[in-house]
Amino acid sequence: MSHAMQSQLHLDTDSDFDDQCGNPSRISILGPSASKGELLETLKALQIHIQRLQDENKSIKEENKTLLADKPKRKRRADTQHELSAHEDTITIYAPTQDSAFLDELYHHFPESLHKVMESSYFSDLVLKSIPDARANEIKKLRGVAGDIFDLPSKYFTNTNFERATIPEIQQLLGVSSATNQIYKTFPPVLFPGLKEDGSLKTVFGNWELLARILKASLRGVTSLHDRSSGGGGAHTNSLKWSVHQITPGAIAWAAAIFLLSPDTEFSSSGLGKKSSINYKSLFYNYKKVLVSKWTTKRIVSIVANINRYVFKVAKGPAIDSAKQEDHTNAITHSNRSVMRSPKRGVVR
DNA sequence: CTTACCAGGCTAATGTCCCC
DNA sequence: GGGGACATTAGCCTGGTAAG
Numbered sequence: 076m077s078h079a080m081q082s083q084l085h086l087d088t089d090s091d092f093d094d095q096c097g098n099p100s101r102i103s104i105l106g107p108s109a110s111k112g113e114l115l116e117t118l119k120a121l122q123i124h125i126q127r128l129q130d131e132n133k134s135i136k137e138e139n140k141t142l143l144a145d146k147p148k149r150k151r152r153a154d155t156q157h158e159l160s161a162h163e164d165t166i167t168i169y170a171p172t173q174d175s176a177f178l179d180e181l182y183h184h185f186p187e188s189l190h191k192v193m194e195s196s197y198f199s200d201l202v203l204k205s206i207p208d209a210r211a212n213e214i215k216k217l218r219g220v221a222g223d224i225f226d227l228p229s230k231y232f233t234n235t236n237f238e239r240a241t242i243p244e245i246q247q248l249l250g251v252s253s254a255t256n257q258i259y260k261t262f263p264p265v266l267f268p269g270l271k272e273d274g275s276l277k278t279v280f281g282n283w284e285l286l287a288r289i290l291k292a293s294l295r296g297v298t299s300l301h302d303r304s305s306g307g308g309g310a311h312t313n314s315l316k317w318s319v320h321q322i323t324p325g326a327i328a329w330a331a332a333i334f335l336l337s338p339d340t341e342f343s344s345s346g347l348g349k350k351s352s353i354n355y356k357s358l359f360y361n362y363k364k365v366l367v368s369k370w371t372t373k374r375i376v377s378i379v380a381n382i383n384r385y386v387f388k389v390a391k392g393p394a395i396d397s398a399k400q401e402d403h404t405n406a407i408t409h410s411n412r413s414v415m416r417s418p419k420r421g422v423v424r
Numbered sequence: 425c426t427t428a429c430c431a432g433g434c435t436a437a438t439g440t441c442c443c444c
Numbered sequence: 445g446g447g448g449a450c451a452t453t454a455g456c457c458t459g460g461t462a463a464g
Contacts, residue, residue, distance in 0.1 A: 341429050
């Protein structure tokens with residue numbers, strides 16, 4: 076999977092795309108005389124393959140995130156490199172723990188020249204330690220803009236200890252009836268358009284705008300939300316560093332985790348909320364399962380297209396002519412919009 | 425005491441604007 | 445076009461807090 080790493084080095088995403096999709100050698104597998112049935116068969120196989128690749132891509136991104144968080148970017152860290160070579164090759168990779176499995180997987184994604192370094196306990200300590208750290212930074216960033224994302228006063232979120240459980244609007248989003256009745260659902264109203272729950276999950280994740288805002292803030296930086304006529308640059312955003320050009324089921328599932336709304340003040344690595352006792356980990360897997368299994372359905376496809384457009388389309392120059400966005404997802408966009416604008420969302424800021 | 429997490433302040437990187 | 449001023453970003457550090 077070194078390809079994913081290479082693509083970090085250059086930002087020309089289009090050429091990547093061409094490499095994979097327009098590669099003549101792949102097409103020639105079929106030969107010029109392929110029948111319609113063969114073509115369809117191949118197309119089907121390719122679609123399945125792509126789906127699998129997207130999933131794989133997601134986990135690689137997760138790994139990348141960790142690694143990049145670790146990479147000695149700042150000068151300060153440079154001197155620690157010397158200690159490494161002197162370090163005895165303590166091998167902690169073989170213990171059958173989850174952490175070790177993770178490291179083992181990382182191991183295979185790296186060039187051989189780095190393997191020695193990776194076997195040092197210094198490396199594993201650093202990697203495992205930086206995971207909560209990177210996550211904390213991400214949460215910190217999102218808390219700062221959570222008010223914008225949810226259309227609620229930002230003071231609800233900037234202070235982690237704010238009594239979010241007592242706020243009626245948040246109770247509605249989470250589907251709890253009162254501050255004392257804190258039983259959380261796997262699919263709370265906030266995941267549905269217009270906060271209308273649907274047990275059959277026919278409309279779940281229909282509130283793509285909310286998910287898209289979370290993902291955009293996370294991937295493109297907080298100011299990308301306000302869509303101002305671009306003030307300045309800034310260090311590379313997460314989407315550049317991770318070479319993310321489209322969202323994945325895991326990304327949506329992550330954005331859907333309702334941690335920001337919950338009364339929890341910290342995101343424990345166990346995936347369990349301390350105050351709320353929400354099992355975020357199982358929520359994540361539930362959401363991901365639904366998304367992956369329905370990834371090719373018309374409804375999810377249009378949601379994904381909407382999110383992708385919102386997050387990744389660069390709104391350069393004057394406002395994009397809405398007529399130009401005419402395509403098959405347009406109808407869905409509009410219908411969703413009208414549903415989203417329910418009276419409940421008219422909260423003053 | 426150690427570990428895990430987070431907030432706030434700061435640092436280095438980097439894109440855009442604007443004036444020459 | 446060249447080169448700062450400026451804005452903005454993620455990452456780092458420190459210190460506080462809570463739990464084991």
